[in-house]
Amino acid sequence: MSYKYLGVWGSPVYVKRLVGDKLDSRSSLCRFIGYPKETAGYYFYDPAEQKIFVSTNAVFLEKGFPSDNRHDEVMIEESSGEPHHDSTTSFEPTVHTDGVPVLRRSTRESRIPERYGFDNDPKAYGEAMSGNDSDKWLEAIKFEMDSMG
Numbered sequence: 001m002s003y004k005y006l007g008v009w010g011s012p013v014y015v016k017r018l019v020g021d022k023l024d025s026r027s028s029l030c031r032f033i034g035y036p037k038e039t040a041g042y043y044f045y046d047p048a049e050q051k052i053f054v055s056t057n058a059v060f061l062e063k064g065f066p067s068d069n070r071h072d073e074v075m076i077e078e079s080s081g082e083p084h085h086d087s088t089t090s091f092e093p094t095v096h097t098d099g100v101p102v103l104r105r106s107t108r109e110s111r112i113p114e115r116y117g118f119d120n121d122p123k124a125y126g127e128a129m130s131g132n133d134s135d136k137w138l139e140a141i142k143f144e145m146d147s148m149g
Contacts, residue, residue: 008060009033015044016057032060 014027030044033052041056122128128137 012061013042013044014059014061015046015055018057027059030058032058 009032011032013030013032015030016027017024020026028046028048030046032042033045034043035041036043036054039054041054042058043052043054044058045052122131122137128134131137
């Protein structure tokens with residue numbers, strides 16, 4: 001007889017969701033509450049949706065119970081009925097500089113990018129003949145005229 005499929009009652013469990021959106025979480029944190037008699041799997045309680053359901057896709061987190069975490073508890077000292085004044089304490093704000101990056105401006109000189117593929121062709125014949133590439137434009141015009149006729 002194998003006990004590896006037995007779960008601890010009330011233990012936290014990540015249960016895989018079968019349906020969901022592409023950006024939704026793939027699993028939800030639930031509690032194990034028992035075994036169903038009529039089918040295979042486990043009973044789980046989802047506190048977010050307040051529902052009980054059966055599933056076989058689960059990862060049990062039996063090593064650490066969230067209810068065992070003591071760091072969430074607030075310690076309250078017992079009062080003796082007399083007001084307590086501590087004259088040695090003074091309030092000094094502490095500034096934590098560890099791990100805080102210092103913001104600075106970039107020293108790079110920004111320049112307008114050279115745009116390739118823009119239409120810089122002259123719009124008129126006079127504009128083509130007055131530019132630096134007028135001899136190339138004349139050659140291109142002659143080539144086009146020869147190809148037409």
